[in-house]
Amino acid sequence: MSSIPKEHDYIGLSESPAMEIISGKLSPSSTSSSTLSTVEKNNGSSGSKNNNTSLNLKETELRLGLPGSQSPERKPTVPAAGVSLFGKDIDTSNANAYSLNPLKNLVSGAKRGFSDAIDGSTGKWVFSDSNGSEVDLSKGAVLFSPRGDNGNPQKSRVAGPANKDFAQSPKSVQDKNGQVAAANENSSAPAAKTQVVGWPPIRSFRKNTMASSLVKNNEDVDGKSVYGCLYVKVSMDGAPYLRKVDLKTYGNYLELSSALEKMFGCFTIGTLSPPPPPHSPSFTRQCGYHGLPARDGLTESCLKDLLHGSEYVLTYEDKDGDWMLVGDVPWDMFTDSCRRLRIMKGSEAIGLAPRAMEKCKNRDERFAHEAFAWKVYKIVVFSE
């Protein structure tokens, strides 16, 4: 890890030490740690101009979350902010809770790979078009969702995504999105607070028990799920909320795609193609690239899918923190290594490398990816 910090510093990705802190190990590099703490203090304004720009733009993107919270979605694209948020969260909840928290921990360290990819390429492909942000809020995307309570401030914070920093931006999101405020009956109180005490009404005993159980549920970083489920978050650019899916419930990529289509089909934005018959596999394609055979139920690519106009790429973040296109590896290997899923616009997937079977473990390769002129892999997940 010691070779990493330099690169990480550039993008402000000192999360790796943070990640290690989170998983209970000590950071091998004090430099990284100090960078981390610096970033924490700067609260997102460290270094890179990209980051600042990213931060601002990010704030306009409508997300479901508390005022002051930062959706984990944003992290990859705003690394410094992500770090600071992340770090800040570590900072505040470190004493009690860094070992708590379910999926969020899984999400943590991965950002750097993603960001590396971003920064190497266009540098601006973070922001899905803001059409998405206009999605009807009444579909349940209330920003002022209630939070934990005074009795368990640490725990309840951690019970949310660890990456959230309640002091952070979406207050400005709130400002920019008046409709959000309007949508919420209770706009006055939550606008000021980031947590609503005692809501939802769940007794402390249950809250505490759930919080610690959730952690255990997803702490296993081997991918071996002792508890019988393997929840990963699925986000879609432009959708106002995330879903969680249990990868164990699917047997192959096809089933996963079907499920995701059901969950997110209503959110396709931009140009839409005619809806496929229900449960048809027609919406799942993979373009072969450089002759790599399609695997596990994915069929050969069709250029006509591109012409449907609605191109979404299903990507996932693996154990190493790299963002990969879904479909490259055998299903079992995928479920073992997948930590979260993201459905992104095809245009933003430029530079995202497919994962070859013989993936080189050398992390520097990530940067090498941008140097190559990859064709875009398209997995068209939704075409309705």
Next chain:
Amino acid sequence: MGPNPKMRKEFFDSTRSSPFPDEVLERVLSLLKSHKDRSAVSLVCKDWYNAESWSRAHVFIGNCYSVSPEIVARRFPRVKSVTLKGKPRFSDFNLVPENWGADVHPWLVVFAAKYPFLEELRLKRMAVSDESLEFLAINFPNFKVLSLLSCDGFSTDGLAAIATHCKNLTQLDIQENGIDDKSGSWLSCFPENFTSLEVLNFANLNTDVNFDALERLVSRCKSLKVLKASKSISLEHLQRLLVCAPQLIELGTGSLMPELTACQYAQLENAFNQLKNLSTLSGLWEASAPYLPLLYPACTNLTFLNLSYAFLQSHELESLLCQCPHLRRLWVLDTVGDKGLEAVGSNCPLLEELRVFPADPFDEEVIHGVTEAGLLAVSYGCRRLHYVLYFCRQMTNAAVATIVQNCPDFTHFRLCIMNPGQPDYLTNKPMDEAFGAVVRTCTKLQRLSVSGLLTDLTFEYIGQYAKNLETLSVAFAGSSDRGMQCMLEGCPKLRKLEIRDCPFGNAALLSGLEKYESMRSLWMSACNVTMNGCRLLAREMPRLNVEVMKDDGSDDSQADKVYVYRSVVGPRRDAPPCVLTLSEVDEASRCDGSPTNQNPSRYELPSWPHAPCRTGLRWAGFSSLRNLFVVNAWEHCVS
């Protein structure tokens, strides 16, 4: 009195003997169990009043501050069992400061003198200290039953005292308390010759107990019917316990997590096979798929399955439900999803109660769990459903209307749409029609919790239709004072009203002047009530205790949290500094609250005759409503 003139005459002529000897009357009345019935009986005539009070063995006190232990002891001289409730329910959700009160100790001191043969004590939301537990253990030689639910202030040391000294203990039930779990050594404090235990519930605790001591305890307590273990008990331990206690009727497993060898698995399977009488199964912490089938043999006669700490998926739930044809009550986590609830609908035709808890309630970004579809599916399959507690992230008016159409017998309808103020997600309209349908269709409704985007219309419906409603919880709802007024004017049986984060102000608060004495309590927090409104209420209704708690940094005039309850003993004297007790009586001149100053007829407990004739003063009070916001020269102090 009743229509019978003879009875009426007897009431006024206390020298005339009753038609029955007292002993017979007492014997007959002792068969009455319901405290409501008993209260009614006590109003018939003086003789019946006396007979009833001498024969009452169990007293239920819904609000520990409504009465004093001295009054209770004087009223009911031969009580063996007491149920006592303390803090307002919202203290469960951290809305009440920790040192608020509801200390059980003063009660224990009086009981030690007046009820030395007390056998049972059930406490809910009381502050209990280790000293109190020790006092209890030492001073009541016949003590048998201790139940602590949602209490706080004690540690496992207190439990050790109970275990050590209560030689006749039959029930120890520790549930969902704020307990300082120092060590599991308390369990080893039961003496080796102690065999009377019938109920042991320590699921609340996490620290390891000495398993050998537990095993010996379970073996020698042949009457043990209920055993609910904590997470620290492993599957291997469980197997050994089950072998000792195949007669169990209720079982709470420990953690289902640790790995078992094949041999251990087989042994455990055998052990569960022996549990033929099991009607309740709970615990199942960290239940994982491979071990669920172990439970199947024990499920045949299950009526209550509590999976609310088990992260199950839909197919796992389904497999389990197939084994439970007689299920009446089911508690699950929303990890089972709508699909899991479909399985409930398909497999549980006798289901009466369903509670669906959120596994991850504070993760608003992620939408998962259950939706309206799940509850809808249950309602189609489980027509006998009458109790539902449902945490969800989306709901529609149409779904709720269909649900109550399918299940019109709801007595408890608690719907929590977790995002405050969220409308019907399909139509974007408020959820008024949903709750309108509930109160119109479910005529037996006793308890209602509302959520989602709600206007005053919801409360108009509630006031108009909810004639049997006793408990109502309202959060983030309503548009104006009218909402609360509808509730107060409309629901004749309303006893407990709790409101938070609603736009109800003084006019609303004061519209209930006539109502509050017939209710147990009113809670209002984060509404628009001011100190002046509260003072006016306190002045107009001297037999109500009006308590105000203020949040840090709030405006002086705002009454952030208001708790109003009827009481025969006046404002309480143990309120901490953060609780302002408003009283019409000046602090200095206030009588000391001794019961002898009170009108004896007020001793009827817990029933209350219709609101007394203080109309004159009250109407005078109403005229000053118009001057609500004019600062009056109040003399009284607030403590």
